[in-house]
Amino acid sequence: GDSVTQMEGPVTLSEEAFLTINCTYTATGYPSLFWYVQYPGEGLQLLLKATKADDKGSNKGFEATYRKETTSFHLEKGSVQVSDSAVYFCVNAGNNRKLIWGLGTSLAVNP
Amino acid sequence: GAGVSQSPRYKVAKRGQDVALRCDPISGHVSLFWYQQALGQGPEFLTYFQNEAQLDKSGLPSDRFFAERPEGSVSTLKIQRTQQEDSAVYLCASSLQGMGQGDTGELFFGEGSRLTVL
Numbered sequence: 001g002d003s004v005t006q007m008e009g010p011v012t013l014s015e016e017a018f019l020t021i022n023c024t025y026t027a028t029g030y031p032s033l034f035w036y037v038q039y040p041g042e043g044l045q046l047l048l049k050a051t052k053a054d055d056k057g058s059n060k061g062f063e064a065t066y067r068k069e070t071t072s073f074h075l076e077k078g079s080v081q082v083s084d085s086a087v088y089f090c091v092n093a094g095n096n097r098k099l100i101w102g103l104g105t106s107l108a109v110n111p
Numbered sequence: 112g113a114g115v116s117q118s119p120r121y122k123v124a125k126r127g128q129d130v131a132l133r134c135d136p137i138s139g140h141v142s143l144f145w146y147q148q149a150l151g152q153g154p155e156f157l158t159y160f161q162n163e164a165q166l167d168k169s170g171l172p173s174d175r176f177f178a179e180r181p182e183g184s185v186s187t188l189k190i191q192r193t194q195q196e197d198s199a200v201y202l203c204a205s206s207l208q209g210m211g212q213g214d215t216g217e218l219f220f221g222e223g224s225r226l227t228v229l
Contacts (some may be wrong), residue, residue, distance in 0.1 A: 033218075043115070044154070044202070044220040089153055097169065099218070101153030 002027045002094030006102035009087075013080055013109050020082040021105045023064075023076040023090035032061040033057075033066055038104075044089070047075075080109045113137075115221035116204050123227045124193045132188045132224045133201030142206035143186050144218065145178055149199045161209040162203060193228045200225045219223075 007022040020107045025033065035047040035057070048057030050066035050073065057064050075088060090102040116135040124130050136143050142161055146154035146210075147170075156170040162183035171178070180186040190197055204218035 041222075043222040044204075044218075049217065097130050097158040098159075099154075101155075102185070103151070104155050 002031065002045075002092055002100050004090050004092045004100050004102040006088075006090040006105055008103070009106040011105060011107045013107070013110055015082055015111050016079045016107075017110060019080045019084075019107070021088055021090075021107070023073045023075065025073065025090075025092045025100075026071065027092060027094045029069040029094070030068070032093040033064075034093065034099075035062070035064055035073075035075050036089045036091055037086045037091070039086045042106050047088070080107070082109045082111050084104070085109045115199065115203055115205055115219050117198075117201075117221035117224050119224055120222065121225050122214045122226075123229065126194060126227055128194055129189065129191045130193055130225070130226060132190075132201050132203075134186045134188070134205075134221060136203065136205030137188070137219055138184075139204035140207050140219070143180055144204045144206075145186070145188050146202040146204065147172075147199045148202055154202055159189070160190070185189075190226075193226075195228050198226055200227045 003026045005024050034049045036044045037047045038044045044100050048059040050057040053068035055066045063083045064073050064075045087104045087106045089104045092100040118133045144159050145157040148154045158178045160166040160180040175191045177189045200223040202223045204220045206218050
């Protein structure tokens with residue numbers, strides 16, 4: 001069945017460091033893919049999305065490219081800030097009703 | 112309202128008690144979901160409503176769990192005879208369109224209701 005695997009955390013970086021959070025998926029078709037973020041004390045919110053192969057989602061300096069050949073949707077940011085500290089979830093919309101969530105990767109950015 | 116509102120934010124229950132968790136979705140949103148999120152895990156699907164119709168309840172873990180959305184807006188998740196394994200954060204999310212109608216899965220989440228069963 002459809003699945004999502006994302007790298008385990010926690011990830012700790014210094015401000016302005018480069019960030020990569022790996023995510024791979026399995027799917028019977030070509031589902032939409034998402035990254036959701038949960039800031040401390042807040043609800044989950046959509047960070048970015050890609051709806052088809054080779055699409056690049058981007059928001060707030062974060063990017064992720066939907067790569068069919070490697071079944072990946074890695075999240076990247078060139079220069080992280082303290083305010084990026086949060087938990088990041090990779091999501092596979094293989095079945096829209098249920099969404100398939102990764103376990104989440106906690107990111108802590110130190111000043 | 113401006114966002115999805117859930118109440119209570121925190122609930123402590125003794126084992127065996129019944130609890131009711133409320134979700135007030137964004138006004139006009141057709142789809143409403145309930146998820147269960149255990150500590151250190153991603154959200155797990157519980158049930159889905161399109162307006163007042165409960166179209167999918169395959170994720171409800173037992174018949175102690177019941178959800179309703181009688182008027183197609185506010186929803187209540189009820190857990191009867193709570194057990195310790197029910198301790199989790201219960202998330203409600205809404206979406207403007209019904210699933211299967213071109214929706215690309217963007218959900219708007221509430222802050223969740225944290226249930227602790229002693």
